[in-house]
Amino acid sequence: MNWDALATYGPRMLQGLVVTLQLVVISITLGALLSIPVALARMSRSRILRAVSFGYMYFFRGTPLLAQVFLVYYGAGQFRTQLEAIGLWWLFRDAFFCCVLTFTLNTGAYQAEILRGAIRAVPAGQREAAMSLGLRPRQIFRKIVMPQAILIALRPLGNEVILMVKGSSVAAIVTVFDLMGVTRLAYSRTFDFQVYLWAAVLYLVVVEIIRRVWDKLEHRLTRHMRSA
Amino acid sequence: MDLLRLLSFGPDGWGDELLQGTWLTIRLALATVPFGLALGFLVALAKRSPNRYLRAFGNAYTTVFRGLPELLTIFIVYFGGQIALQRIVGLFSGATVEVNGFIAGMVALGVVFSAYASEVFLGAFNNITRGQYEAAYALGLRPATTLRLVIIPQLVRLALPGLANLWLILLKDTSLVSVIALDDLLRKTGLAVRVTKEPFLFFGVACLIYLALSMISSIGIVAIERWANRGLRRAS
Structure with missing residues (x-):
């Protein structure tokens, strides 16, 4: 163990971990909010809404996250005068914000696909039963379909959170000092390969904790579906 | 138009550079697959093995390489591989070694691919019923032959x-x-951006090329699946 390097860069790596978690939590939350209208648009009767949401999901699911980050971060620089005119340049100048924006759009597309699959997986009988009870379409969606869809979506959503933790490491390439960014900095200063292994351990711990917590959550939320 | 000239082929356009980059991307992905598949299959066998240590190894392998960010795996293989090779070469001579980026990328991506592939194989193994093994046994096939002719x-x-x-x-x-x-x-796109100062255009084009690659792949996948399912009776 290289104790000197650990004393210097250990605390900074933990700070980097906090940045990583911020990126993930903000993007996943905003992405979840975004995914609901997108999933609904994808299943709507309007052909235009369907086409727009399909194009959005296809683009963000079919291209690499790193290319998307470059597109937003470097691409925004090209529209500097326009962004300044509408007073948003200070946001797009910030690499952290650009990453949050890109990650949100990316995970929103994936979450919308998960949600769409889950909504379609709710048996049609549920909807028909609700209709025969005289519930209105909005009530059916909110009280019958959505609660069941979310349970179905729980497992893939957990995977998506883990993918986001791993994917967020590309933020390091556009100068955000997340865990990966600090690790690269530490390596460029010390040339000690160990720092990458410490980062690996930290990432593994985070992913494992999320996995376990998610398992517990799923176990708890589906307790009414298990026979004693 | 000006933007079109930037994308054209030839000395003042970047079309040929982008095409070269695309070609390398395709070659890298194609080179990774056989390596990743073979490794993934071995890991899946390890996870099904009666030997406790092999099973533990297989599970640890999957947990680690599915949990690590791909970017970090690439760095670890690239820099770690460099150090490891240097040590080995250092035993015999004082020459410095340079790790080939293509090989390092292929190994790193292949390792990640294999970790996920082993889970896919494991799921597929579990979907093959016992009766298949028993029937092969009853026919007197050896375990290796059973694997080759019946299971795979x-x-x-x-x-x-x-x-x-x-x-x-x-x-x-x-x-x-x-x-x-x-x-x-x-x-290559990044290089083009640095020279032309047209990031939105070039990264947009790069994204479209990735999209095109995955569209072409989807067509290929449908064809391969049709071929693989050719012996399967469809419910009419």
């Missing part, structure tokens, strides 16, 4: 949808090798 043909069919998915993910993950100085599509 069915395994391919069962694993194909999962593997196809992994291929599409791999295609996107290749973009990460641009950080280890490998001239893939994204890095």
Whole structure:
């Protein structure tokens, strides 16, 4: 163990971990909010809404996250005068914000696909039963379909959170000092390969904790579906 | 138009550079697959093995390489590989070694691919009923022959949808090798941006090329799945 390097860069790596978690939590939350209208648009009767949401999901699911980050971060620089005119340049100048924006759009597309699959997986009988009870379409969606869809979506959503933790490491390439960014900095200063292994351990711990917590959550939320 | 000239082929356009990058991306992805599949299959066998240590190894391998960010795996293989090779070479001579970026990228992506592929194979194994093994045993086939003639043909069919998915993910993950100085599509695009100062255009085009690659792949996947399912009776 290289104790000197650990004393210097250990605390900074933990700070980097906090940045990583911020990126993930903000993007996943905003992405979840975004995914609901997108999933609904994808299943709507309007052909235009369907086409727009399909194009959005296809683009963000079919291209690499790193290319998307470059597109937003470097691409925004090209529209500097326009962004300044509408007073948003200070946001797009910030690499952290650009990453949050890109990650949100990316995970929103994936979450919308998960949600769409889950909504379609709710048996049609549920909807028909609700209709025969005289519930209105909005009530059916909110009280019958959505609660069941979310349970179905729980497992893939957990995977998506883990993918986001791993994917967020590309933020390091556009100068955000997340865990990966600090690790690269530490390596460029010390040339000690160990720092990458410490980062690996930290990432593994985070992913494992999320996995376990998610398992517990799923176990708890589906307790009414298990026979004693 | 000006933008079109930037994308054209020839000395003042970047079309040929982008095409070179695309070609490297395709080659890298294609080179990774056989390596990743073979490794993934071995790991899946390890996870099914009666030997406790092999099972533990297989599970640890999957947990680690599915949990690590792909970018970090690439760095670890690239820099770690460099150090390891240097040590080995250092035993015999004082020469300095340089790790080939293509090989490092292929190994790193292949290791990640294999970790996911082993889970796909495991799922496929579990979908093959006991009766298949028993029937092969009753016919007097040896275990290796059973695997080759009875299990693997069915395994391919069962694993194909999962593997196809992994291929599409791999295609996107290749973009990460641009950080280890490998001239893939994204890095070539970055070079073009630095010279032309047209980031939105070029990164947009790069994204469209990735989209096109995955569209072409989807067509290929459908064809392969049709081939793999050819012996299967469809419910009419």
